[in-house]
Amino acid sequence: MDPKVKEEQENSLEFKTFAGTVSGLVAGSVWGAVVASWHDVPKVERNVALPGLQRTLHLMGNYGLTFAAIGGIFAFSDHVAERFRGKKDFWNGAIGGFVAGASVLGLRGGDSLAGAGGESLAVAFPSRSISSALSAGAALAATAALVDASGQTTRIDNGTEYYPYTTGKTPE
Numbered sequence: 063m064d065p066k067v068k069e070e071q072e073n074s075l076e077f078k079t080f081a082g083t084v085s086g087l088v089a090g091s092v093w094g095a096v097v098a099s100w101h102d103v104p105k106v107e108r109n110v111a112l113p114g115l116q117r118t119l120h121l122m123g124n125y126g127l128t129f130a131a132i133g134g135i136f137a138f139s140d141h142v143a144e145r146f147r148g149k150k151d152f153w154n155g156a157i158g159g160f161v162a163g164a165s166v167l168g169l170r171g172g173d174s175l176a177g178a179g180g181e182s183l184a185v186a187f188p189s190r191s192i193s194s195a196l197s198a199g200a201a202l203a204a205t206a207a208l209v210d211a212s213g214q215t216t217r218i219d220n221g222t223e224y225y226p227y228t229t230g231k232t233p234e
Contacts, residue, residue, distance in 0.1 A: 075145075078137045086133025087126045094118075094125030128166065136162035136206070152210035156203040163202030168195025 071077055098118040140158030144150055169190055 075138065075141050078141050079134050082137025083130045083134035087130035089133075090129025091122045091126035093129065094122035097121055097125065128170075131166045132162045132202075135165055136202075140206075152207045155206035155210040159202035159204075159206030160199035162199075164195040164199030167198035167202070 095118060098121040101117065101121075136158040138158075139161040140154050143154040143157040147154065
């Protein structure tokens, strides 16, 4: 496949939205498994098979779907902002973060998140209101803008070059 065609496909709206959704689903599912490990195992009941596994899968599904929605909406909004504005800068990420935060975290609200095992998110965004939507949108917008403005890396380039290790002796 031609590298230019491949690059165009990877920069398409569909690909970015799909990649953001799948990445969110995977990250959310992993986070759901971590959260499930923090909870006590539910009481064993007579007609309930494997209650711990059921709770874990339930939390993984709920967190996975929430993160998938955030990732998909963020990627979609980021791409649309980039196309609409005609620029590729940190404002696109801020717009995507605001739309994703306001729509998923703010408008979905604490009631549905608390029932889904998202107690920490439910405390941060307690109800379905305009103010919680604006707060959640602003929080994700600030985070996305900060990451984009910093060059999307946590590593500081200090000019040091690192070479791969070799198993053989090097001539001196």
